[in-house]
Amino acid sequence: MTIGVKKVARPEQMSFGESLYLLEIMKGLAVTMGHFLHNIAHNKEIPTIEYPEVRRTMPARFRGCHRLMKRPDGSPRCVACYMCATACPAKCITIVAGESPDPAVEKYPVRFDIDMLRCVFCGQCVEACPCDAIRMDTGWHTPPEDTREKLIYMIDKLLEK
Amino acid sequence: MELILFILFGAIAVGGAIMVVTRRHPMASALYLILTLFAVAALFALRQAHFLAAIQVIVYAGAVVVLFIFVIMLVNVPENKLPMERVTGMRLLGVVAAGLLILESAVLARKFAMPAGSTADAGSVQAVGRALFTDYLLAFEITSVLLLSAVIGAIALAKKKI
Amino acid sequence: MNPLFDIAVAVARVAVFFAFVFGLVVVMTWVERKGAAYIQDRRGPNRARILGLTLGGVFHPLADALKFLFKEDFIPDGAHRLFYQLAPMFALAPAIMTMAVVPFGPPVTIAGKTIALQIADLNVGILYLFAVSGMAVYGVVLAGWSSNSKYPLLGGLRSSAQMISYEVSMGLSVMGILMVFQSVRLSEIALGQGELLYGILPKWGVFVQPLGFVLFLTALYAEANRTPFDLPEGESELVAGYHLEYASFKFSMFMMAEYIHMVVGAAVVSTLFFGGWQFPYLADKGFAFPGGISVAVPAAAVLILRIGSFVGKTLFFCWLYVWVRWTVPRFRYDQVMRLGWKVMLPLSLLNIFVTGLVLLFIDKGGF
Numbered sequence: 262m263t264i265g266v267k268k269v270a271r272p273e274q275m276s277f278g279e280s281l282y283l284l285e286i287m288k289g290l291a292v293t294m295g296h297f298l299h300n301i302a303h304n305k306e307i308p309t310i311e312y313p314e315v316r317r318t319m320p321a322r323f324r325g326c327h328r329l330m331k332r333p334d335g336s337p338r339c340v341a342c343y344m345c346a347t348a349c350p351a352k353c354i355t356i357v358a359g360e361s362p363d364p365a366v367e368k369y370p371v372r373f374d375i376d377m378l379r380c381v382f383c384g385q386c387v388e389a390c391p392c393d394a395i396r397m398d399t400g401w402h403t404p405p406e407d408t409r410e411k412l413i414y415m416i417d418k419l420l421e422k
Numbered sequence: 423m424e425l426i427l428f429i430l431f432g433a434i435a436v437g438g439a440i441m442v443v444t445r446r447h448p449m450a451s452a453l454y455l456i457l458t459l460f461a462v463a464a465l466f467a468l469r470q471a472h473f474l475a476a477i478q479v480i481v482y483a484g485a486v487v488v489l490f491i492f493v494i495m496l497v498n499v500p501e502n503k504l505p506m507e508r509v510t511g512m513r514l515l516g517v518v519a520a521g522l523l524i525l526e527s528a529v530l531a532r533k534f535a536m537p538a539g540s541t542a543d544a545g546s547v548q549a550v551g552r553a554l555f556t557d558y559l560l561a562f563e564i565t566s567v568l569l570l571s572a573v574i575g576a577i578a579l580a581k582k583k584i
Numbered sequence: 585m586n587p588l589f590d591i592a593v594a595v596a597r598v599a600v601f602f603a604f605v606f607g608l609v610v611v612m613t614w615v616e617r618k619g620a621a622y623i624q625d626r627r628g629p630n631r632a633r634i635l636g637l638t639l640g641g642v643f644h645p646l647a648d649a650l651k652f653l654f655k656e657d658f659i660p661d662g663a664h665r666l667f668y669q670l671a672p673m674f675a676l677a678p679a680i681m682t683m684a685v686v687p688f689g690p691p692v693t694i695a696g697k698t699i700a701l702q703i704a705d706l707n708v709g710i711l712y713l714f715a716v717s718g719m720a721v722y723g724v725v726l727a728g729w730s731s732n733s734k735y736p737l738l739g740g741l742r743s744s745a746q747m748i749s750y751e752v753s754m755g756l757s758v759m760g761i762l763m764v765f766q767s768v769r770l771s772e773i774a775l776g777q778g779e780l781l782y783g784i785l786p787k788w789g790v791f792v793q794p795l796g797f798v799l800f801l802t803a804l805y806a807e808a809n810r811t812p813f814d815l816p817e818g819e820s821e822l823v824a825g826y827h828l829e830y831a832s833f834k835f836s837m838f839m840m841a842e843y844i845h846m847v848v849g850a851a852v853v854s855t856l857f858f859g860g861w862q863f864p865y866l867a868d869k870g871f872a873f874p875g876g877i878s879v880a881v882p883a884a885a886v887l888i889l890r891i892g893s894f895v896g897k898t899l900f901f902c903w904l905y906v907w908v909r910w911t912v913p914r915f916r917y918d919q920v921m922r923l924g925w926k927v928m929l930p931l932s933l934l935n936i937f938v939t940g941l942v943l944l945f946i947d948k949g950g951f
Contacts (some may be wrong), residue, residue: 283798286912293623293911300622309627449729451668456722465858476711484718485748488725492744495729495737547709547768 291308324382324397327375329419339394341368346388353379354386365399377403435461446504448494452487459483473547481531595852597703604895605683608902609843610645616906623910642748648836659730663829668731671790672830672837675723679844681716685709686851687771689861689891701861701891702771709770714755717807720878723748723841724809724816724826731829739825742917743816746806750813754803756932760939761789761797762857770852774860777863778867786864795858795935799928802897804853806924808845811909815917850901854894861894 278284298308310317321326330338341358360369378401386395406412438458445451459482466475554562599642614629618641621628629641658669689701721744728740753813762768765776779787790797806813817825853862865871866889870877882887915923 285910289911290907293907296625297619297622297907300625307625309625311627331680449664450727453667453670453828472706472708473711476708476715479715480711480718484715484751486723488721488744488748491722491725491729492741495725495741495744498729498737 279334289298319400323400324384324387326399326401326403327380327414327419328393328396328399329373329416330394330396331420336363336366336375337370337394337416338392339373340366340392341370341373342391344391345395348385349381350383350385351381353377355382356364358416370416373386373415373419375419377410377412378412424468427578428465431461431468434458435465448499448504452490452494455490456487457484459487470545473550591697595697595806601683601686601688601703602609604688605844605847606845608898609840610649612843612846612902612906613645613648613839614642614907615903617641617694619903619906620820620910623799623907634682636852652833652836657834657945660733660829662732664730664732667726668829668832671723671727671730672834672841673723674726675720675841676714676837676844678723679841679848681719682713682848683844683851684843684850685712685770686855686895687774687860688851689887690775691771694888700771703772705769708768710758710773710856712825713770714751717845718747718751720841720845723838727830728816728826732824733829735822735824736826736828739818739822739828743809743826746809746813746815746920746924750759750803750806750923750928753799753924753928753932754807756765756929756936757796757799757803757855758930759936760793763936763939763943764789770855771859774862776853777859778862778864780865780901786859786862788859788862793857793935793939795931797853799935800857801853802923802928803907804849805905806920808849809842810846810905811911812915813920814914815920818914846905850905851894851898853896853901858897861890861895861898863889864894867891 331400332338341356343356343358346352346354346356353376355372355374355376356370357372358368361367361369363369382397384397401413436456437452438454438461442458447456457477463475463478463500466472466478473494616626620626629644630638632638632641632643632647634643659665684703685706687700687702687705687732690697691700693699722745724747725740726745728736728738761773765771765773767776773789777786777788805811809816815825816822817827819825822828827835830838863886865873866881866886871877871881873879928941
């Protein structure tokens with residue numbers, strides 16, 4: 262027997278009533294009418310979520326758009342160590358490091374761009390970060406934009422979320 | 423009033439028929455054929471033969487021409503590959519013959535004039551049905567046998583194994 | 585009587601029936617979407633609003649119409665320009681013409697003149713209906729062919745084959761009704777259904793011709809290209825079928841034609857098989873129930889009840905179209921053809937034969 266060929270049981274012979282087809286259509290009509298009347302009577306129970314007004318609550322571990330965390334003084338917590346950029350399988354993070362004015366901190370990110378069009382939302386950057394500077398807990402899908410440039414998120418945008 | 427309508431629909435029928443033969447595109451010819459059939463149906467209706475008018479539209483315009491169009495669609499010759507029609511001696515002779523035919527029928531029509539004005543219900547469903555099943559019963563039955571044999575012949579030709 | 589009165593009456597009849605059918609078409613587009621949603625446990629259209637009111641989305645047809653009006657009206661490259669533009673008209677015109685012979689009420693006497701509540705009481709009534717509705721296939725076929733595209737062509741081919749096949753069984757299935765009521769005038773058929781059958785049941789077409797009713801309804805669905813027979817526009821294999829290349833108002837003309845077919849079809853079914861404007865047990869003077877009980881009803885109320893009964897039946901059958909559409913899946917093409925030629929045609933011939941036997945031997949000269 263050739264690999265991948267599978268014998269499927271054909272549906273068994275239809276009874277006379279079933280082969281008339283009309284009775285079965287009546288049964289189907291009864292089912293749909295049941296749904297129709299139930300949905301009219303219990304309008305509130307329709308599972309549709311009225312999206313822009315009502316939002317579905319995302320699960321706690323949902324990986325949405327990224328954000329960068331801040332220190333208490335407002336400067337980014339990121340130390341430009343390149344761990345996230347290295348871990349990223351999609352190579353969507355671009356970091357340019359600069360010397361930090363704060364003597365306690367060695368480096369800070371001059372640029373921190375995430376190309377949302379390339380990001381695969383795997384969460385590796387969050388896992389890799391040693392200072393808990395990047396998180397994916399905004400609960401947002403990437404919102405649509407009309408140009409590709411707007412979908413490369415710069416450090417300002419990432420910090421303000 | 424009736425005369426005006428008769429002339430109008432007669433002109434449409436003749437004009438449509440001429441267009442059917444002169445149009446280069448087969449789909450245009452088919453559509454003009456529908457127009458002609460409708461005009462003929464209107465002529466039937468003018469003579470109080472409403473049943474005939476309805477049957478004319480149902481059978482010819484509603485079914486036969488649809489089959490024509492079906493074939494035109496299936497063959498679907500692109501516009502630039504349609505054959506060019508040329509005026510040949512044969513065609514000119516055909517026009518002359520058609521002219522003679524019209525002349526002949528005009529002479530015949532003058533000789534055997536139709537009874538002027540028909541009764542209101544000569545073309546009604548009941549009258550046509552009664553005529554079909556009493557006076558013309560033999561012709562009716564023979565026609566049905568002919569059609570049946572045509573159907574059987576078509577199946578025999580189309581189907582290799584019966 | 586002056587001819588002005590006659591003209592006024594004729595215009596009024598056309599206007600009223602046009603308003604009724606087109607109003608119902610608009611409402612039906614909403615009913616279709618909302619009904620589909622509720623059957624499938626969704627909410628359906630509820631966004632379009634006027635002055636902050638949504639009213640369950642009844643304004644969506646208005647929004648649709650505006651959208652159709654303002655969209656770009658384009659003709660695809662390689663389409664046959666003339667036929668491409670003619671096709672929507674070929675689709676819409678027969679659909680509008682069919683409504684002319686449906687009686688929507690009993691004859692009324694106003695100012696000493698009897699006025700039939702029907703646009704035209706043709707003496708070939710039902711045959712006119714078949715003749716005109718048979719024309720509808722040209723719109724579909726022309727649209728499919730002139731678009732110069734594969735899918736519309738396939739849709740057009742399918743629909744022409746399907747419509748011819750079902751026209752045959754449609755015509756034959758209604759023959760039983762013509763035999764029982766001995767007329768092809770829709771007004772006389774409606775009038776004949778006012779009698780009682782064996783003194784109990786109203787003599788409606790559905791009670792004297794149950795098989796004919798089922799066959800006619802099925803053929804009607806096939807003629808109107810509605811599910812389960814909407815193969816000409818099967819979106820899963822033909823994208824949108826014959827009107828794939830149409831946009832803007834031309835598309836809406838196809839859409840309107842389909843819905844007018846639905847509405848007029850519903851009106852015809854209720855006239856032929858459900859007594860038309862006849863209200864059960866309601867005679868000219870009032871109710872006359874089988875037990876000998878009678879209730880007098882004023883003439884105006886009788887008229888209103890009768891027209892209301894016609895409208896109610898039509899609405900029910902319009903809803904049935906929607907209801908069936910969201911219940912029964914689409915047939916495969918070979919199944920449609922097999923059903924048409926091998927099931928419906930023999931059954932409708934059998935129906936005529938049995939009706940003839942019954943009329944000849946059991947009820948000599950009608951029920």
